[in-house]
Amino acid sequence: MPDAVLAEVADGIGIITINRPEARNAVNEEVAGGVAAAIDEFDSRRDITSLILTGAGGTFCAGMDLKGFLAGENSAVGGRGFGGITQRPPAKPVIAAVEGYALAGGFEIVLSCDLIVASEEAVFGLPEASRGLVAGAGGLFRLPRRIPYHLAMEIALTGARVPAERLAEAGLINRLVPPGAALGQARVLAAEIGRNAPLSLAATKRIVAESADWPLAEAFDRQGEIAGPVFVSADAMEGAVAFAEKRPPVWRGE
Numbered sequence: 244m245p246d247a248v249l250a251e252v253a254d255g256i257g258i259i260t261i262n263r264p265e266a267r268n269a270v271n272e273e274v275a276g277g278v279a280a281a282i283d284e285f286d287s288r289r290d291i292t293s294l295i296l297t298g299a300g301g302t303f304c305a306g307m308d309l310k311g312f313l314a315g316e317n318s319a320v321g322g323r324g325f326g327g328i329t330q331r332p333p334a335k336p337v338i339a340a341v342e343g344y345a346l347a348g349g350f351e352i353v354l355s356c357d358l359i360v361a362s363e364e365a366v367f368g369l370p371e372a373s374r375g376l377v378a379g380a381g382g383l384f385r386l387p388r389r390i391p392y393h394l395a396m397e398i399a400l401t402g403a404r405v406p407a408e409r410l411a412e413a414g415l416i417n418r419l420v421p422p423g424a425a426l427g428q429a430r431v432l433a434a435e436i437g438r439n440a441p442l443s444l445a446a447t448k449r450i451v452a453e454s455a456d457w458p459l460a461e462a463f464d465r466q467g468e469i470a471g472p473v474f475v476s477a478d479a480m481e482g483a484v485a486f487a488e489k490r491p492p493v494w495r496g497e
Contacts, residue, residue, distance in 0.1 A: 249278025264300025279321020
């Protein structure tokens with residue numbers, strides 16, 4: 244049997260592929276553990292600046308493997324939540340490259356990512372209510388923070404499938420691309436991110452992700468706790484020197 248999750252590194256980008264095309268990349272215990280393990284490894288490596296999460300065989304992920312669910316499999320292994328990512332995403336920027344279906348938990352995995360590149364033919368949805376379930380992997384609180392409230396409520400309550408174009412119009416999708424081009428465009432976007440300093444990227448992601456709940460009176464102090472070490476890092480000095488010398492910086496991640 245092929246590995247349920249494939250992990251590779253190319254040009255400083257960690258690429259994680261859910262590899263169960265025969266099951267529309269539904270998440271079982273093996274997928275959740277494989278994604279979590281890949282994120283753990285890639286997050287710890289200095290030669291990787293960003294991650295891409297995608298699916299094999301022309302679809303992203305159809306959600307939880309219901310057969311595995313009925314058999315008692317745990318689709319939230321690895322300490323990172325459903326699919327190995329939804330409860331504790333990576334510290335590094337992660338891009339979802341979406342082809343085909345991203346439904347139920349598959350859509351919740353997408354919402355755990357920092358940026359989304361999607362095919363024009365991609366389809367999204369949270370159909371849990373139609374199956375007697377609840378979208379419990381973060382979709383119900385992440386989605387209304389990313390798109391207008393009433394559209395999020397329509398998606399959650401009807402369980403309808405939503406075309407990528409409509410979500411792009413709502414601002415959820417960073418780049419809408421022709422079918423088959425999502426991974427390639429995600430790599431272009433990851434390369435743009437990768438030109439920047441690793442410590443700066445990690446701090447920036449934390450501040451953007453966490454600051455929504457900060458009281459305004461505490462916001463600058465909390466930001467300072469995260470950003471302060473970056474300003475005294477070797478990379479901060481390298482950035483200034485490289486700018487003065489009119490050359491590309493050479494980041495060390497320290």
